[in-house]
Amino acid sequence: MADAKKELRAAAIERRKSAFELHGPEASRRIAAHGLDFLGASAGAVVSGFAAIRDEINPAPLMTWLRAEGFRLALPVMQGRGKPLLMRSWAPGDAMSPAAWGIAEPLDDKPHVDPDVVLVPLLAFDARGYRIGYGGGYYDRTLQRLRKLKPVVAIGLAYDEQRVDAVPVESYDERLDWVLTPSGPLHCLDS
Template sequence: MRREARSIRKEAFVRAGEDAAAAITRHGIAFAGRPAPAIVSGFFPIGDEIDPGSLMRRLLGEGYRLCLPIMEGKGKPLIFRAWSPGDPMGEAAWGIREPLPEAPVLDPDIVLGPLLAFDAKGYRLGYGGGFYDRTLARLRALKPVVSIGLAFDEQRVDAVPYGDYDERLDWILTPSGPLKCRTQ
């Protein structure tokens, strides 16, 4: 399923990558019900993931605080460090750019995340490392958190396989607009 999902995402990115980023920026995240100065975690895109950079710049302009994920090792949840455009960055595994260790650690109120496929119930197919599942479980044990997957419309599937450890997304933001995930 991951191989097919990667192919679908790659085709969507080639067809509409820049337009998709502009569309999600226009939609914003007001639908999530968490106004500024909430803390929003974004991500630096890898390959054919939708680039949330312009959305994050919009959110900063609206008064949101921003942070980016940091991988601390296999099997561990992500942590988040404060970030603003122009901050110095380091490079981690897979070419992922991360804030430097001096940046303060934050626990986001809204988590934006990449994915390979999603379904209407909010299950996401990721890369198989479980980072976002562990992270959402950790954050949800601390406070209410809104999770939003960023995806091309073409990435929707009928059902994503899931286990007891999989954390569902609250919303999916696609170029067509936000989709509230069903709870049943």
């Protein structure tokens, strides 16, 4: 299983890089234009995004729109290897600190929140809602922790080109409920 994931991860990195070169920032704007209306979530809900690195789709335009619509925002903070991410309140323009891999994180003075919606970066996804990330398991542990507390919706943000037929799955892998691509939201189904 580990070898299958490693092979898929390597191919997915190249596929995402090509999609980024093809679509550039326009992909982020198209995702923001879709918004999260398909969820029926109400203003005041907490949405956790992420600070994009490398050729990930940048959720910043979507987050800015959500803030204007009355949603509360958060970003993840790493707590260490093998631990779930901690989500801290965040708003566009807040000061950030650099962390591992050049990821920007909210400062320690921002309060911890448990989001209602988690936007998830990924390298590849399938129609069932399984994803391949960088291999650290941070989002799997985070979603598992949050889902023990309350209903949480996990939405992967991806280029359409990142979809694959099937992602190899292990017992600890957490499913996405939706994937939002530039061409629209995809509801993930058991199959």
